[in-house]
Amino acid sequence: MSDVSLPPLPRDRARPPARRFATGRVIAALMLREMSTTYGRSPMGYLWAILEPVAGIGLLTLVFATGFRSPAIGTNFAIFFASGVLPFFAYMDLQNKIAMAQRFSKPLLAYPGVTFMDTIIARAILNAITQTLIGICLFTGIIVLYDLDMILDVPDMAMSYAMAFALGISVGTLNSYFLTIYPIWERVWAILNRPLFLISCIIFLYDQIPMPYRDWLWWNPIVHIVGVSRDGVYATYDASYVSKLYVFAICAVCFAVGLVLLRRYNRDMINI
Secondary structure, eight states: OOOOOOOOOOOSSOOOOOOHHHHHHHHHHHHHHHHHISSSSSSTTTHHHHHHHHHHHHHHHHHHHHSSSOOOOOOOOHHHHHHHHHHHHHHHHHHHHHHTTHTTTTHHHHHOOHHHHHHHHHHHHHHHHHHHHHHHHHHHHHHHHHTOOOOOOHHHHHHHHHEEEEEEEEHHHHHHHHHHHHHHHHHHHHHHHHHTTTTTTTTSSSSSSOOTHHHHTOOOOOHHHHHHHHHHOOOTTTTOOOOOOHHHHHHHHHHHHHHHHHHHHHHHHHHH
16 A cells, blocks of 8 residues: 555644734723623613712802801802812712722633733723713803803813823722731721812811811812812912822823732732
């Protein structure tokens, strides 16, 4: 019999073609999942996200309008409190949502196509858009409802929200590690945040605080965010105490430390 030569075996098996825009697809899928689980299960959906700041602004307006003739600046309590409450809520919402991102998406992180950065980016984009739309709706609604003769400084308002989003994303990224590794940190952080509303110059002006407490409150980055917001609402307000560099420096440090910890321990976090 003649020898039959067989074709050589292929060294490498055929690999499936790499998916294009894989990260974008993952982020979009995570955003849709977030929308369906956070807002889709509630009968009123996104309306609850609007009602929370409306209730806060309405309650403050009712209480202070009863005891005082006018707010610390301007003549309308609703727009005064909105200029402080809405940026504060924007920070708190992003910080809370991103801090829970790893825990919320833990089953999905076991797949190689999903990374911890995907979960952070998806929640940051979705909740930043949500808070921006809430701010636009409420500021416009208050101006129309009370027939206020005022024009908001859009660049200053945008800067205020950008600072709030940056701080929320950076602090949330750092807390994402601590909340997953140390569950007790969730309660500790909640206790630390309880006085934050009172010490962030939301119900009063920074300039009205006596010394030396004014210097102490300067180190609170939310004070600067609220100051930029009030500067955008009131043309006569002097926000010279605001330091954008200070706020963004805190954001850079918290975000960098959070990313280092998540990158180092993300596999451990999945197995907890």
